[in-house]
Amino acid sequence: MASSLTKDSAATSGKTFFGHPRGLATLFMTEMWERFSYYGMRALLVLYLVSGGADAATGSQGGGLAYTAATATAIYSVYVAMVYLFTMPGGWFGDRVWGPRKTVAISGVIITAGHLSLALPTDAMFFVGLALIAVGSGLLKANISTMVGQLYDGPNDPRRDAGFSVFYMGINLGAFGAPFIIGWLGEKVNWHLGFGIAALGMALGTIQFLLGSKHLSAQSSVVPNPVTPQERRKVLNVSLATTAVAVVFYAIVVATGVYTLNWALVPITIAGLIIPIWVIARIRRDKDLTGEDKKKLSAFNWFFVACAVFWMIFDQGASTLSLFGDAHTNRDILGWEMPNTLFQSLNPMFVMMLAPVFAVVWLALARRGKEPSTVAKYSFGLVVTGLSFFVFLIPLGMATGDEKVAIWWLVLIFLMHTIAELCISPVGLSMTTKLAPAKYLSQMMAVFFLAVTAGDSVTGLLAIAGVDLNGKGVVALEATAAVIAGIAIYMSRKRVKALMGEVR
Template sequence: MTVPPSEKSFLGHPRGLVICFLTEMWERFSYYGMRGLLLLYLTQHFLFSDERSNVIYGAYIALVYIMSIVGGVLSDKYLGQRKAVTFGAILLVLGHFGMAFEGSGSRETLITSAGNFEVQAEGRDNRRQLFVDYEGETRRVVFDSTQFATLGDERILPVDDAGVGDYQIQRRTRGFIENICALVNLGCAGPEPETVLVLNGERLHVEETDEGMMVERLGQMVPLVERSETDILVLADATTAGQPDTSSPVAVFEHGSYSTVVVQQSLYVNILYISLALIIAGVGFLKPNISTIVGDLYPEGDPRRDGGFTLFYMGINLGSFLATWTCGILGIVYGWAWGFGAAGLGMLFGLIVFQWGQPWLDGKAEPPSPEKLREKVLGVVTIETACYTSALLIVAVSVALLMNAGIVNTLAMITGIGMFVALIGYSIIRLKGAARTRMWAAVYFAIAQIPFWSLFEQAGSSLTLVTSRLVDTNIFGWNVPTPVFQSLNAGFIFLFAPLVAWLWVWLARRGWEPSTPVKFAIGVFGAGLGYLVLVGGMSSVGAAALTPVFFIFAIYWIHTMAELMLSPVGLSAMTKLAPASLVGLFMAAWFVYSGLGNAMSGVIAAAAGAETVGGQIIDVAGAKSNYIQVFSSIGYIGMVIGFLMLLMAPIVKRWMAETHIEERPLSTDSVGHN
């Protein structure tokens, strides 16, 4: 590499790249650390319904990208990138630390003919267990498709209408199977079982000891087969037509015979909304500007630029990968505040690094006109102060939209349609020939990302809930916290992005490299295909059985490969195809349509939601069936859209007028569109 003599460099690159790398790494650490916990936090701590939680999540990630337009415009015209990044980082620190103020959580009460029972919870994620105080005893609540029941603290077997246990025997000891089958009056014919007992979707470790069969519950070994009246495992047997044995200390509530009331702590719910809004505003000021600083570090035509951006985007993936292994584990194992606090601490590190390293930016990213910033507006208020004050407006609008999250998708749709009409109208009225068709191609790519992100962004919503509720996350004896699985995307990026980049080079040398429209089509097709693979895994086991974790690895891998088809060329295509005078507008369009895709992801996830009590699904088989139906539908829809895009690819390629779109191994969108 050729380094200008006057430049202070680090590994052949401007030393400011180190500061941008670390700042962005910590910002993405905070963002993805919080994102990995958010859906579980909404459903289990605040007890929002699945539908409400998913719509809030979709609105949040949509606003993150739409509000970036405001931060980008203000920095370009007035603040400059350095001030905008600093201000955005401050807002992010406040927002993430605000998430750590959780309160004692919402309370849910079961209202039945036998009385009212307040549901108490311990643990998070799939470690979460629910209890009620029944007849002076604390009893664990277990949900089933027809009723839920408790028996003491430990010895539980859910039942169906016929009084038969909803379980799967998966152990090699034939005598154990005979004992269980005798207990529920069933025969023992069937294939040789495997290794565990699965009750209502929960895997239990069973051991044969000198004291008999023991099951591990809540960290203790308790008897599995007890014949005494007080320890009987069958809550309602076939001889009583599903009615509970009143001589046993059992609390049984028929499904549909109860209602629930949730009481939320309004103070902490409002803190949640304000914290999310601060994060939205913070990302809006920081995200579009830190990448601009990286570009400004290199002179025009500098051959080191692409390598610098590749290193910078490695920081994005590194931050995402580390976040789910730290914030995710801390939040699930030790408490929500630990996870969100770690995210806030990460952003604080990023702010400190950026402030300390500003001399390394060598005067780049300064305001375009410092004098302009000091001009007065509205009396004594300067333009700079007005720019910062605009964040209050962003926060207020975001809070209002999050509280009414259902309208965000509609607003994004209206904005997207209006922008489409305006851009196409401009191209017809003001442009001719190749310039017009290239603009059409740019509009096409902006819109073509919508179905991809609406499917891809299920990672933080419906896929998180499915992983937590319906997947066997036990790997080599460790019950892996659900947020950790969101690190798979970043991990696969590290492993496969260089291979994909090499593949394009190898194919290009032979004239076989697919065109940009074909890659987009493959990306959308792959997003749909991933869900059909997951559906296959969910359907391969029983209605109440846990899905093997392999299929979670599979969908994340397929989606990552699909992302590498689509994401690395998206923004590059926009900047190269749009008219020079409209590049800024097309960047805004890219974020608007990204936001629309994210908003739609929340709508899709809401449709896949399940009925819950205390944040736990009450009908495992029914919830699984609904997830399979929704995932099958969006999988086929995604594949059909991808196929239609493939048919359109030759037309779009002609529109591009052979414009060359430069590929990069890692892109600005290399982790869930960053």
């Protein structure tokens, strides 16, 4: 069985961070600022895209791109899918070219440049900015999670799951504050000012990482599987050929006058579904992997599908639920109309409230040998995710015509999403570092994030096809799919546990 890169690599000497290695503080703050910039921009994205058009957000200033709600949802879904799709090349660079630490440092510069591009009041630079943020976020996400795992003494360190939960609090601390600052300034004052504040946040995060990286594990600077010169040439040639074909194809489409936004959205969205399947199959074909490694990859497939279903629903919080909140909720609080972007603070607020509780409970149960298995946590999370959209059917039925519903319906839905998230996302991050073959550690973290790409790609295809994602039938179908997936993985728990080997 291949050894884990995280084994015997913990940075445990000196001061600790809430009982964890000091390096966790550096990664905590880096992810906090990155998520501040990302979630602040994301809270604005759909509202900015529809501003100035027929589906413009109520009470917001103009100056947006005047897209329809369906087109805005499709762009949002494709953008989020691409952020997580780029974790795959991000993981490859971390494993084979730069090592996790250098990859994260470079990603911070790219993300900052992306947010600065959004701050410029030009339509062309807006889409350039989205592309830069997607690339930079992809480079960062797989590698920063890998470095969290490297802080601990192997996959069975009892602090490991709790450490990922603490790290998850950093994510949500940044995400909580972002809508109050970036969201409010962008929605009510100036869109591009909001995007500019996001750039400032990412710049602070990058500086903090560079100053605090001395506390990380020495393994974070190691390139575990360096690329050979032959492989480097092959990757470069394939990349250049693919780019050339795409440029020629779209030049012809534009020149013939048949180009619409769907010419870009549809291929990207389909790629978001195909690439995750191809990547997992490619890793599995590696002849260096042992039989035990391949069994663990088979176990990982179950969690991957479960995650895709979860993110398909969860990520609609900033699109489907945001548009519903803008059009159909009464946000008047003692004469003050709450900005719609503040709904995006609910999930991180609940995470910060509940993540410490979950971390303490998991650790306490682990000491007693009674902690629920990863399979049980995933099953419960999926069922709760499905039930949240069954709850969504109630305000959908109440909000007829000009009738508006209380904001508490969305508060309840975001709370349910948070409970499900804490059973799936931080647990999944930790589980992936345990199941991953040593030579594919960063790339397997990237594969875990590709579940987000798959889930959001499904949402994107529905939006591109003109499906009303606020329609009762679609909401009920998604809810049913999540509940069935949760029950299915629980019913198969013995088989999945057998594939996981010693990992729990």
